[in-house]
Amino acid sequence: MTSRYFSYRDGRLHASEVALDALAAEVGTPFYCYSADALEHGYRHFAAALSGLPATICYALKANSNQAVIGTFAALGAGADVVSEGELRRALAAGVPAHKIVFAGVGKTAAELAAGLDAGILQFNVESLSELRLLSQIATARGTTAAVALRVNPDVDAGTHAKITTGRADTKFGIDAKEARDFLLANRDIPGLRVEGLAVHIGSQLTDIAPYRLAFERLIALYRELRAAGVALRRLDFGGGIGISYEHGPTGEEVAEADARVTAYAEMVRALVKDLDVELVFEPGRLLVGNAGVLVTRVLYVKDNGPRRFIIVDAAMNDLIRPSLYDAWHEIVPLKAAAPGAERRPVDVVGPVCESTDTFARQRPLPPIAEGDLLAFSSTGAYSFVMASTYNSRLLAPEVMVRGDRSAVVRARMDYETMIGQDRMPDWLAAAPDEDLSPNRQAGKTRGAA
Numbered sequence: 327m328t329s330r331y332f333s334y335r336d337g338r339l340h341a342s343e344v345a346l347d348a349l350a351a352e353v354g355t356p357f358y359c360y361s362a363d364a365l366e367h368g369y370r371h372f373a374a375a376l377s378g379l380p381a382t383i384c385y386a387l388k389a390n391s392n393q394a395v396i397g398t399f400a401a402l403g404a405g406a407d408v409v410s411e412g413e414l415r416r417a418l419a420a421g422v423p424a425h426k427i428v429f430a431g432v433g434k435t436a437a438e439l440a441a442g443l444d445a446g447i448l449q450f451n452v453e454s455l456s457e458l459r460l461l462s463q464i465a466t467a468r469g470t471t472a473a474v475a476l477r478v479n480p481d482v483d484a485g486t487h488a489k490i491t492t493g494r495a496d497t498k499f500g501i502d503a504k505e506a507r508d509f510l511l512a513n514r515d516i517p518g519l520r521v522e523g524l525a526v527h528i529g530s531q532l533t534d535i536a537p538y539r540l541a542f543e544r545l546i547a548l549y550r551e552l553r554a555a556g557v558a559l560r561r562l563d564f565g566g567g568i569g570i571s572y573e574h575g576p577t578g579e580e581v582a583e584a585d586a587r588v589t590a591y592a593e594m595v596r597a598l599v600k601d602l603d604v605e606l607v608f609e610p611g612r613l614l615v616g617n618a619g620v621l622v623t624r625v626l627y628v629k630d631n632g633p634r635r636f637i638i639v640d641a642a643m644n645d646l647i648r649p650s651l652y653d654a655w656h657e658i659v660p661l662k663a664a665a666p667g668a669e670r671r672p673v674d675v676v677g678p679v680c681e682s683t684d685t686f687a688r689q690r691p692l693p694p695i696a697e698g699d700l701l702a703f704s705s706t707g708a709y710s711f712v713m714a715s716t717y718n719s720r721l722l723a724p725e726v727m728v729r730g731d732r733s734a735v736v737r738a739r740m741d742y743e744t745m746i747g748q749d750r751m752p753d754w755l756a757a758a759p760d761e762d763l764s765p766n767r768q769a770g771k772t773r774g775a776a
């Protein structure tokens with residue numbers, strides 16, 4: 327949570343200028359709330375930090391792909407980084423121009439490559455020579471040309487969580503740098519393809535700038551070498567991955583601190599590309615949305631099992647899986663400000679799902695919490711709603727966006743008809759009641775016949 331956009335006013339937690347408890351009364355709990363003001367601030371600061379560089383900022387949709395979020399960035403001039411046909415369609419539907427869309431991902435299908443070609447996107451970030459051959463075939467068959475960047479694996483350790491590191495040689499991502507080099511030197515003309523760029527993306531939630539510098543230096547060295555050898559490269563894609571602060575006080579990370587990290591990153595890039603003839607692509611995701619969202623939940627029960635106190639809330643791992651999946655830590659704050667000097671005691675905050683991993687926090691010191699209270703999980707704008715599922719047949723939560731003192735439901739809560747209605751009975755159950763094999767029906771039939 328960034329303090330300028332999430333703050334207590336008269337003891338009530340607000341997103342922008344909207345009281346979250348009022349939204350809870352309107353849409354019910356749990357629900358996600360995003361501050362458009364925070365989104366706009368983050369994008370504008372990122373763009374300003376890069377000003378003067380020939381850069382396209384392609385927001386990485388997978389962090390949060392609500393149409394209203396994409397549309398907010400598109401209105402400010404953003405492009406999009408997509409990793410599936412679904413995300414490609416979302417980006418186009420939200421108004422991102424095709425010529426600002428980059429298609430990444432280690433396992434694009436033939437249909438997805440064709441969809442990208444038909445849309446006329448800026449670039450495919452190709453992650454294997456097999457994918458390159460397939461794209462060449464598809465483009466040739468369609469009589470068109472695909473713009474390509476090879477995603478190189480720079481073999482640097484981003485020093486981030488093992489489940490979100492992507493730049494080491496032992497991960498599935500990218501093409502070995504030497505293999506990419508040899509291939510490009512040996513294959514100057516590939517039918518249906520224009521290899522225009524090199525790309526890296528070394529991981530997510532990076533808080534240290536050193537691994538970036540190392541990866542970018544390696545990429546730039548390769549770029550220079552290939553250009554000197556006559557390969558017509560013109561673009562470098564530096565990927566995403568800039569981290570945010572998850573651990574901060576109840577009023578959140580100072581916006582200025584986040585902005586300073588971005589400025590330092592941009593200055594590092596500026597120095598590296600100083601005398602390079604190159605266009606740049608950036609793919610920030612989490613940085614732009616992570617601290618612009620909260621998940622609001624209501625306390626259902628407070629239960630003491632021996633010495634351990636459990637706060638059972640109405641959000642669960644199906645709504646927010648990051649703590650279960652990555653041991654992620656989210657700040658938990660009451661919507662009603664705790665009394666000054668209120669004593670904190672360690673509690674476990676858990677959801678209702680029948681899995682012991684459905685735990686948001688263990689032994690977290692929190693101020694007094696009563697049944698019926700409203701709580702917010704902060705820093706849940708990224709990789710949160712997008713990972714939600716209907717596990718335990720729980721409905722997907724709604725998403726609300728606020729801007730100034732206005733609010734809008736940007737995705738309604740799913741309803742039970744929609745959830746169950748996606749299932750189909752097989753015809754042997756749906757159409758043939760006579761063949762019902764359950765013991766009761768069998769017995770009933772026998773009695774009926776007698």
Ligand SMILES: *Cc1c(COP(=O)(O)O)cnc(C)c1O
Binds near residue numbers: 388430610
């Ligand atoms: C996930 C991803 C991003 C965005 O990562 P963040 O950590 O959210 O900035 C960018 N580019 C690629 C290729 C990705 O896979």
